[in-house]
Amino acid sequence: MHSDTLPSYPLWDEPQSILSRMIDNIERVILGKRETIEAVLASLLAGGHVLLEDVPGVGKTQLVRSLAKTVDCSYSRIQFTPDLLPSDVTGVSVYHQRTGQFEFRPGPIFAQLVLADELNRTTPKTQAALLEAMEEGQVTADGETRRLPYPFMLLATQNPVDQEGTYGLPEAQLDRFLMRVGLGYPGLRQEIEMLNRLSDPSPLDRLKPVVLQEELVQLQRLVRRVHADEAILRYVVEISSGTRDHKDLLLGASPRASAALLTAAKARAFMNGRSYCIPDDVKGFSEPVLAHRLVLSPEARLSGIRSDELLQHIVSKIPVPGMRRAAGS
Known part of the structure; x- marks a missing residue:
């Protein structure tokens, strides 16, 4: 069409x-x-x-x-x-x-x-x-x-x-x-x-x-x-992996969630006039893309923990990568 x-x-x-x-x-x-x-x-x-x-x-x-x-x-x-x-x-x-x-x-x-x-x-x-x-x-x-x-x-x-x-x-x-x-x-x-x-x-x-x-x-x-450097790909996966073995989560981010976070980061970069992603593109959309996919443990729910707050804590512990710009950017 x-x-x-x-x-x-x-x-x-x-x-x-x-x-x-x-x-x-x-x-x-x-x-x-x-x-x-x-x-x-x-x-x-x-x-x-x-x-x-x-x-x-x-x-x-x-x-x-x-x-x-x-x-x-x-x-x-x-x-x-x-x-x-x-x-x-x-x-x-x-x-x-x-x-x-x-x-x-x-x-x-x-x-x-x-x-x-x-x-x-x-x-x-x-x-x-x-x-x-x-x-x-x-x-x-x-x-x-x-x-x-x-x-x-x-x-x-x-x-x-x-x-x-x-x-x-x-x-x-x-x-x-x-x-x-x-x-x-x-x-x-x-x-x-x-x-x-x-x-x-x-x-x-x-x-x-x-x-x-x-x-x-x-x-x-x-x-x-929009280009995503290898360091950006690793950063996305490290954030998702950080949710999968957390003691307060029964269900972490799936591989589909990783793909969604990368796609959203590309859209954010594009909307900001860039042909390449930076770590802030990933961090900026990590909460709206991932928080609703997480399932808290019963103990975490009883403690009043929220998935968005827990995700912010997880992301804050992951080192922000250095990266190279895409060629010609």
Whole structure:
């Protein structure tokens, strides 16, 4: 569908302009959360999925809708409820009496940007319907495998699991999210500005796409070309290995997590205008990429230890490597 020819513009000039337009566009709706916006955009550039976890009412859904309006891609929303069935997500075959044949009607998962709203309010069986889509970009229904549109990104919102009426996401599904990020409450000035806007038409309704689908695909290809020195690869693996034998963890970071951390680091380097990774790219995304994949021991949970704090401690103990720049950088 898309040509493999890379764009002729300078590697970092035009992409940086596109990324700035995307961030500025989203910030017209989401105030004072640039770090979270950049993490979500990095996930998009890396071809990964995002779990937005926070309390209700802080703008998780608004952020996803703003991203969908910023990128000229197809978009759908799935409201997850306790009675939602897997076929409500993936699609269903309908029998036509006149033709005597079954016709497959694609579900809402067949879009390029998919909002899985309040994912943890549905049953594990329905949650599992997303696993194949997230990992392989395809859906198998009625014995037939169908490819999802490309590029494909799932953005799921989740309320804290200690709230009533929620189901914890299984480890296999958490491991398929490139990042878990939160928004948090807005600052005083941002919340006042939000209240001032209530008398005007919603900024979300006025958003227009600022990046084409073809441009997004090219940006994703450029991210894959970012160079990672051997020292960076070793640093990534040492961080993951440090979680696997820690006394307070039952489950550490998987090899998939290592690959995710490297991909996210490349996206961070790209967004900062570099064609090569530095250790700060790895450290900067270690928490959103790895923390949600860790499983604490019962003793650690009883002691009130949090996975993000434990990960920070592990990363702080690993020597930051020296490195060489990529040739020609």
